[in-house]
Amino acid sequence: MPVISLANTKGGAGKTTAALLLASEYVRQGYRVAVLDADPQKWITNWYETGGKDPSLTVISEVTVASMQTHIREMRDQIDFFIIDLPGQRDPLLATALGLSDHVLIPVQGCAMDAKGAAQVIELLAHMKNQAKITIPHSVVLTRVSSIATTRALSAIKDLLVSRGVNVLETPIFERSAFRDIFDLGTMLHKADPARITNLDKARENARVLALELKRLLPAKRREQPLGLAARLRQRAA
Ligand SMILES: Nc1ncnc2c1ncn2[C@@H]1O[C@H](COP(=O)(O)OP(=O)(O)OP(=O)(O)O)[C@@H](O)[C@H]1O
Ligand SMILES: [Mg+2]
Numbered sequence: 001m002p003v004i005s006l007a008n009t010k011g012g013a014g015k016t017t018a019a020l021l022l023a024s025e026y027v028r029q030g031y032r033v034a035v036l037d038a039d040p041q042k043w044i045t046n047w048y049e050t051g052g053k054d055p056s057l058t059v060i061s062e063v064t065v066a067s068m069q070t071h072i073r074e075m076r077d078q079i080d081f082f083i084i085d086l087p088g089q090r091d092p093l094l095a096t097a098l099g100l101s102d103h104v105l106i107p108v109q110g111c112a113m114d115a116k117g118a119a120q121v122i123e124l125l126a127h128m129k130n131q132a133k134i135t136i137p138h139s140v141v142l143t144r145v146s147s148i149a150t151t152r153a154l155s156a157i158k159d160l161l162v163s164r165g166v167n168v169l170e171t172p173i174f175e176r177s178a179f180r181d182i183f184d185l186g187t188m189l190h191k192a193d194p195a196r197i198t199n200l201d202k203a204r205e206n207a208r209v210l211a212l213e214l215k216r217l218l219p220a221k222r223r224e225q226p227l228g229l230a231a232r233l234r235q236r237a238a
Pocket of ligand 2: 017
C-alpha cells in the first residue's frame with residue numbers, strides 16, 4: 001500500500017489531473033485505490049460524486065494534518081495505492097503528506113516550468129532529509145506537454161533538472177483534452193466512451209505508461225512510517 005503524493009506549491013501545475021489519471025489507471029489494473037483529496041477545490045471529490053464512483057476507489061474528502069495519518073493507517077490493509085492530491089499553495093498539509101509518502105511526484109509544466117513551486121517542494125524534502133534524516137524518493141513529471149513537442153525540447157528541460165540532481169520521469173503527461181473531459185463527464189479513462197472523447201486511446205496509453213514507470217519506483221513493501229515529521233523533530237530535539 002504505497003503512498004504517492006502530488007505536490008507543487010504553484011497552482012495549476014497539473015497535480016489533480018495527474019492524481020486522477022493515476023487513480024484511474026491503477027483501478028483499471030484491478031488495484032484498490034484511495035485518493036486523499038486535500039485540494040481545497042475538491043475536484044476529485046466532485047468528480048467522484050458526479051459519476052466517478054467505483055467499488056475499487058475510495059475518495060476521502062475531509063483531510064487534515066491530524067487525520068491524514070489516521071486515514072492511511074486505518075485503510076492500509078484494504079488499499080493498494082494511496083494517492084494524495086495536495087493544494088497549490090504552501091500549506092501545513094504539504095509537510096505531513098510528504099512525510100507519509102513513499103514517492104512524491106512533482107508535476108511541472110513542460111512549457112512554463114512551474115519552477116518555483118517545484119523548488120519549494122524539493123527544498124522541503126531536502127530539509128526533511130537534513131533535519132529529520134527522512135529520505136523521501138521524489139520525481140518531477142513533466143505535464144501538459146504538447147504532443148508535437150520535439151524530443152530535443154523535452155530533453156533540454158529534462159537535462160536541466162537532472163543537472164540539478166532531480167529525477168525526471170521518462171514519461172511526460174501530454175496535453176490532452178481527454179484529461180479534462182474525464183472530469184467534466186465524471187468518468188475514468190477506461191470507462192469513458194471513445195465516441196465522446198477525442199484521442200481517448202492515446203490518453204489511456206499515456207496513463208498506462210506513466211503508472212507503470214511510477215510503480216517501478218515504489219517499494220515492493222511499504223516502509224514503516226510510524227512517526228510524522230513533527231514528532232521526529234521533537235524526538236531529535238529532546
Ligand atoms: N495533461 C493535461 N492536458 C490537458 N489539460 C490539463 C492537463 N493537466 C492539467 N490540465 C488542465 O490545467 C488546469 C490545471 O490543472 P490541475 O487542476 O490538474 O492543476 P493543479 O496543480 O491540481 O491545480 P491547483 O494547484 O489549483 O490544485 C485544469 O484546467 C486542467 O484541466
Ligand atoms: Mg489541484
